[in-house]
Amino acid sequence: MRxxxxxxxxxxxxxxxxxxxxWEAYVRVAGVDRVFLPAPTQVLKVTxxxxxxxxxxxxxTLLEATLGLLLAFVAGCALGAxxxxxxxxxxxxxxxxxxxxxxxxxxxxxxxxLWFGFGILPKLLVVALVCFFPLAVSMADGxxxxxxxxxxxLRSMGxxxxxxxxxxxxxxxxxxxxxxAKIAVTYAVIGAVFGEWVGxxxxxxxxxxxxxxxxxxxxxxxxxxxxSLLSVGLFGLVxxxxxxxxxxxxxxxxxxxxxxxxxxPIIGGRRRAPGDRREIVENV
Numbered sequence: 001m002r003x004x005x006x007x008x009x010x011x012x013x014x015x016x017x018x019x020x021x022x023w024e025a026y027v028r029v030a031g032v033d034r035v036f037l038p039a040p041t042q043v044l045k046v047t048x049x050x051x052x053x054x055x056x057x058x059x060x061t062l063l064e065a066t067l068g069l070l071l072a073f074v075a076g077c078a079l080g081a082x083x084x085x086x087x088x089x090x091x092x093x094x095x096x097x098x099x100x101x102x103x104x105x106x107x108x109x110x111x112x113x114l115w116f117g118f119g120i121l122p123k124l125l126v127v128a129l130v131c132f133f134p135l136a137v138s139m140a141d142g143x144x145x146x147x148x149x150x151x152x153x154l155r156s157m158g159x160x161x162x163x164x165x166x167x168x169x170x171x172x173x174x175x176x177x178x179x180x181a182k183i184a185v186t187y188a189v190i191g192a193v194f195g196e197w198v199g200x201x202x203x204x205x206x207x208x209x210x211x212x213x214x215x216x217x218x219x220x221x222x223x224x225x226x227x228s229l230l231s232v233g234l235f236g237l238v239x240x241x242x243x244x245x246x247x248x249x250x251x252x253x254x255x256x257x258x259x260x261x262x263x264x265p266i267i268g269g270r271r272r273a274p275g276d277r278r279e280i281v282e283n284v
Contacts, residue, residue: 038218047222053207058226061196061204064120065188065230068127072184076132077177080139084173085165094140101133105194113199123195123203130191131184138180142173175249178242185234189227 020040026032027039034042047054083089083097105126112122146169154164196205204223211219242249 035215035217038221042218043221043225046218047225050219050222054204054222054226057202057204057207057223058230060120060202061189061192061227062230064123064192064195064203065127065234067120068124068192069131069184069188069234071124072128072131072135072188073181075128076135076180076184077139080136081143083136084140084143085169090140090144097133097136105130105191109195109198112195118199118201122198123192123200126195127188127191130187134180134183134187135177138176139173142176143169145176146172174246178238178246178249181238182235185238186231188234189231193227 024039024041027037038046079093079097083093108129109122109126112125116122116125150168151164154168159167192203193205193208196203197209198205200206204227208220208223211217211223
């Protein structure tokens, strides 16, 4: 059986299973104290025994991650669209987006807690700031990568800027945007946990800190497991949404640029090859 025919989930499960088996064997053979490193079976047991506690804290963390991600999506797409459509903004604002990522969140998060208290708002801002960059950059790059031939063809047909945006630029930018969204959703839960770690009354982050201070390393690992499951779940939802909205991109092969919707005029009763588009556009 070829490797290409093996499901990706199975390929990922095998090395993960081997790692867990090695971890379990090391803890049991070496007699490592559970305070320093609990065995995977101990982590699963405490996860089951503390399911209610973990679920209570996970609900708030998931809420913070989701709301912060939505805030980042709206702001990132809006700014990304402006940067992608305006060469002036791209030269002036794009470098600022890159510079903004040099600000350490470990220094900014305590300030947000100091300014806005221990409520949900500082966590939303932390998540939004963490997720904003990949969404804004992917949107800007996607809009800027629209096919010049398709744009010239529609302009020659009298298309308005709005029509160009919705018929060429936005469909071509969606693969880029979903790639950025997949990165952002994995950051969202981590950002929420980090915001809770700095200061909160409830959430997986503060649960980890409390368990660490109580030398309950097994609960820390259980909270890490729940955090990973939340991130994988959000990633899976984005992947499903991508399959629904962009079936032509998911089924195909190649880069996002190769999979963007293309205009292939039919002239003389046959569909012209992609290499003929420039000649067609110039002759319109």
